[in-house]
Amino acid sequence: xxxxxxxxxxxxxxxxxxxxxxxxxxxxxxxxxxxxxxxxxxxxxxxxxxxxxxxxxxxxxxxxxxxxxxxxxxxxxxxxxxxxxxxxxxxxxxxxxxxxxxxxxxxxxxxxxxxxxxxxxxxxxxxxxxxxxxxxxxxxxxxxxxxxxxxxxxxxxxxxxxxxxxxxxxxxxxxxxxxxxxxxxxxxxxxxxxxxxxxxxxxxxxxxxxxxxxxxxxxxxxxxxxxxxxxxxxxxxxxxxxxxxxxxxxxxxxxxxxxxxxxxxxxxxxxxxxxxxxxxxxxxxxxxxxxxxxxxxxxxxxxxxxxxxxxxxxxxx
Amino acid sequence: xxxxxxxxxxxxxxxxxxxxxxxxxxxxxxxxxxxxxxxxxxxxxxxxxxxxxxxxxxxxxxxxxxxxxxxxxxxxxxxxxxxxxxxxxxxxxxxxxxxxxxxxxxxxxxxxxxxxxxxxxxxxxxxxxxxxxxxxxxxxxxxxxxxxxxxxxxxxxxxxxxxxxxxxxxxxxxxxxxxxxxxxxxxxxxxxxxxxxxxxxxxxxxxxxxxxxxxxxxxxxxxxxxxxxxxxxxxxxxxxxxxxxxxxxxxxxxxxxxxxxxxxxxxxxxxxxxxxxxxxxxxxxxxxxxx
Numbered sequence: 330x331x332x333x334x335x336x337x338x339x340x341x342x343x344x345x346x347x348x349x350x351x352x353x354x355x356x357x358x359x360x361x362x363x364x365x366x367x368x369x370x371x372x373x374x375x376x377x378x379x380x381x382x383x384x385x386x387x388x389x390x391x392x393x394x395x396x397x398x399x400x401x402x403x404x405x406x407x408x409x410x411x412x413x414x415x416x417x418x419x420x421x422x423x424x425x426x427x428x429x430x431x432x433x434x435x436x437x438x439x440x441x442x443x444x445x446x447x448x449x450x451x452x453x454x455x456x457x458x459x460x461x462x463x464x465x466x467x468x469x470x471x472x473x474x475x476x477x478x479x480x481x482x483x484x485x486x487x488x489x490x491x492x493x494x495x496x497x498x499x500x501x502x503x504x505x506x507x508x509x510x511x512x513x514x515x516x517x518x519x520x521x522x523x524x525x526x527x528x529x530x531x532x533x534x535x536x537x538x539x540x541x542x543x544x545x546x547x548x549x550x551x552x553x554x555x556x557x558x559x560x561x562x563x564x565x566x567x568x569x570x571x572x573x574x575x576x577x578x579x580x581x582x583x584x585x586x587x588x589x590x591x592x593x594x595x596x597x598x599x600x601x602x603x604x605x606x607x608x609x610x611x612x613x614x615x616x617x618x619x620x621x622x623x624x625x626x627x628x629x630x631x632x633x634x635x636x637x638x639x640x641x642x643x644x645x646x
Numbered sequence: 647x648x649x650x651x652x653x654x655x656x657x658x659x660x661x662x663x664x665x666x667x668x669x670x671x672x673x674x675x676x677x678x679x680x681x682x683x684x685x686x687x688x689x690x691x692x693x694x695x696x697x698x699x700x701x702x703x704x705x706x707x708x709x710x711x712x713x714x715x716x717x718x719x720x721x722x723x724x725x726x727x728x729x730x731x732x733x734x735x736x737x738x739x740x741x742x743x744x745x746x747x748x749x750x751x752x753x754x755x756x757x758x759x760x761x762x763x764x765x766x767x768x769x770x771x772x773x774x775x776x777x778x779x780x781x782x783x784x785x786x787x788x789x790x791x792x793x794x795x796x797x798x799x800x801x802x803x804x805x806x807x808x809x810x811x812x813x814x815x816x817x818x819x820x821x822x823x824x825x826x827x828x829x830x831x832x833x834x835x836x837x838x839x840x841x842x843x844x845x846x847x848x849x850x851x852x853x854x855x856x857x858x859x860x861x862x863x864x865x866x867x868x869x870x871x872x873x874x875x876x877x878x879x880x881x882x883x884x885x886x887x888x889x890x891x892x893x894x895x896x897x898x899x900x901x902x903x904x905x906x907x908x909x910x911x912x913x914x915x916x917x918x919x920x921x922x923x924x925x926x927x928x929x930x931x932x933x934x935x936x937x
Contacts, residue, residue: 391738438922444737445680449872450921453914456869460911561865565745572742601761604753611746616731619739 336629340494348486355482365482369550371590372485373543376492378570378582380539383496385568386577387505388532389512390440391448395567397435397455398428398537400559402544404468407476407554417479421488421545428541429534431458436533440526443515455564463556473555480550488546492539497579499535508532512577569607573614575621580628585621651781652902653895658786658855660894661793665848666871667878667886668800669721669841675817675881676837677733682744683724685868686751687842691717691849692766692859693755699767706769706854710792713850714843721842722835730831748868755861763860766853789851796847797887800840804883809836817881866910870897873917879927888928 351368354360360368381395406424409415415423439450468474499505507528510518519525548554570589574581589607596603614621666688673681694713698704704712728747732740774783804810812833815823824830852867853859874893878885893913900912920927 385738391741439918442921442925445741446876446921446925448741449680449876450918452869453873453917456914457911457918460908460914464907565749568742568745576738601753601757604749605757608746608749608753612728612743612750615735615739615743615746616728619732619735 340497344486344490348490351486352482366550367590367594369480369482369485369546370594371587372489373546373550374567374570374586374590375583376489376539376543376546377567378574378586379492379496379579380536380543381567381571382574382577382579382582383499383508383532383539384536385571386575386579386582387500387512388508388529389515390529390533391444392451392533392536393448393561393564393568394435394451394453394455394458395536395540396559396561396563397451397458398431398540399544399547399563399567400455400458400462400556401431401537402428402541403548403554403559404462404474404544405541406545407474407548408468410479410549411474411476417484417545417549420549421484421542424545425538425542428544429538431541432534432537433530436530436537440529440533452561452564455559456561459556459559462559471556473553475553476548476551478549478552480546485546488542492542493579493583495535496539500579504528504531566607569611572621573610575623575625577625578621578623578627581621581623581626584623648902652898654782654786656895656898657891658789658894659898660874660891661790662848662852662855662890663867663871663874663893664887664890665793665796665844665851666867667874667890668797668883669845670872670875671878671880671883671886672813672837672841674875675883676813676820676834677729678737679729679740680744680872681729681838681841682741682868683728683747683751684841684845685864685871686748687717687721687724687864688845688849688852688868688871689755689859689861689864690720690751691846692853692863693764693849694846695850695853696764696766696859699769700764706850709769710847710850713846715846717846717849718839718843721838721845724842725835725838748864752861752864759861761861763858766857766859768857769854785855789855792847792851796844800844800883803840809833813837870910870913873913876917876927877920879930882927882929885927885929 351360355365377395377399381392384390384392384395402424405427406420409420409423410417435451435454439447439454442450462468463471500508507518507523510521510523511525511528515525551558570586571582573589574583574585592606593603596606666684669684669687670681673679673684691713694716695709698709698712699706724747728743729740732743770784770788774781776782804813812823812828813836815826815828816830816833820830823833848867849859849864852863870893871890874889875886876889877892878887878889893916896912896916897909900906900909905912924930
């Protein structure tokens with residue numbers, strides 16, 4: 330108990346320090362618009378990666394449709410602020426709830442499937458969500474929807490902080506352990522009395538909730554949202570962050586997201602080169618290090634190993 | 647007799663899906679991998695057909711054969727480089743690699759020639775004739791006959807030749823097949839070669855029928871062909887053909903009823919319904935998972 334709360338306060342203090350430092354740099358004019366935008370974009374990507382990490386890395390359910398929930402969040406929040414004139418924080422919350430509901434609708438039927446069937450079903454659902462938005466007159470069909478710029482560094486950081494906090498706490502709780510048990514062996518977990526369907530759907534809904542929150546920030550950061558922004562490739566983008574960092578490692582996912590966002594910002598004008606690098610990275614990592622860069626290890630695990638180099642239980646798997 | 651015409655359009659489209667779906671289903675049947683790069687092999691096939699017809703002035707059949715050969719080689723190369731190492735890896739690792747290969751081929755082609763579409767040259771004077779009041783183009787007949795011939799050849803190869811027997815044995819039980827002296831690696835490569843050749847043929851036919859090709863053309867037909875394979879029962883060869891035809895007809899009917907923006911959604915709705923209610927597909931048998 331003590332150890333956990335120590336970790337929690339350490340994390341909080343670190344987060345506040347990062348926030349204050351960057352806020353100071355933005356308001357002090359050390360970071361120009363380009364850099365602060367990149368930081369916001371990076372934070373949104375981290376939220377997406379962390380929420381997908383809960384579904385794939387922790388619960389072991391391979392979803393290829395995360396962009397669909399991002400789209401739900403983006404469109405719902407845009408409708409809330411642009412059409413119903415609600416304040417932005419309410420729009421963020423409603424976007425999250427709407428995406429979580431979409432997650433339930435998608436998850437309840439499809440989570441009965443396993444492995445690649447589940448992947449294809451989620452892919453199909455995400456495509457259906459996209460096609461629905463593409464044919465909805467109310468949100469501007471394929472041409473997209475104008476959205477005012479409301480996303481600030483403060484909003485983004487608070488959302489990011491809450492996302493990571495909730496997902497870390499969930500992972501370390503009884504429910505998180507149930508999800509990990511499902512990832513390791515679903516049949517055994519079932520036999521141990523874990524309600525596998527309930528936990529799979531729960532993890533899926535929480536992941537979708539935060540994808541929806543990220544979608545709200547995404548929509549209000551880009552002035553316009555179009556259905557084509559939320560296609561299959563966007564899901565793959567998010568998937569790459571999680572896979573590269575290590576399936577099952579939250580800090581790995583964050584590190585991979587930061588690295589790849591920087592790379593893709595510099596290659597913005599050369600989208601093909603960017604995608605070629607992405608795909609080569611994906612193939613090479615899968616061939617030579619299928620666990621991802623960090624496997625299932627977290628930064629804190631490395632820290633512990635480093636502090637206690639001899640003896641003890643070093644359980645790298 | 648508009649319905650007859652729509653039906654024939656649907657069957658032509660469906661036979662293209664069926665040709666692609668055959669590759670998916672054969673590869674899945676033998677190594678349980680959803681080969682996401684299959685749609686890209688289809689795209690490469692279309693471009694090779696384009697180059698050999700428009701660039702080198704070949705006729706339709708030489709172009710078709712050339713495209714099938716090159717695609718077979720590409721399929722084997724993909725398998726040897728990217729998938730062979732992953733045969734004992736987790737399914738997710740293999741699936742992610744397949745997605746990676748698919749993105750690599752797409753963007754590699756865009757990098758080499760740009761993303762702009764190309765107009766397919768006319769190889770046949772497109773005449774149409776009247777059958778019971780329906781206008782039927784010679785191209786539709788051509789597509790249909792080429793597909794049928796290829797499927798018959800495939801059926802012959804799988805059931806009457808030695809390599810076909812080996813393929814069936816490996817897909818039934820790879821370990822036992824190895825013990826019986828079957829070269830599993832070569833058999834898997836042969837499966838990729840045959841599947842990719844069919845995808846290449848589908849690419850050339852697609853180009854001639856739709857007259858426009860571009861580097862991203864493989865994505866949607868690839869996904870839909872996968873839907874077709876699942877619909878028929880993945881791993882089952884006649885299932886892929888039936889699934890492709892059903893999907894083609896359904897899509898054409900949805901378009902004809904005036905819902906053409908929802909055409910792509912129809913395929914995915916079919917996919918989800920079939921996955922939820924009968925995951926083993928129309929032709930599949932239910933299998934129990936053993937602990």
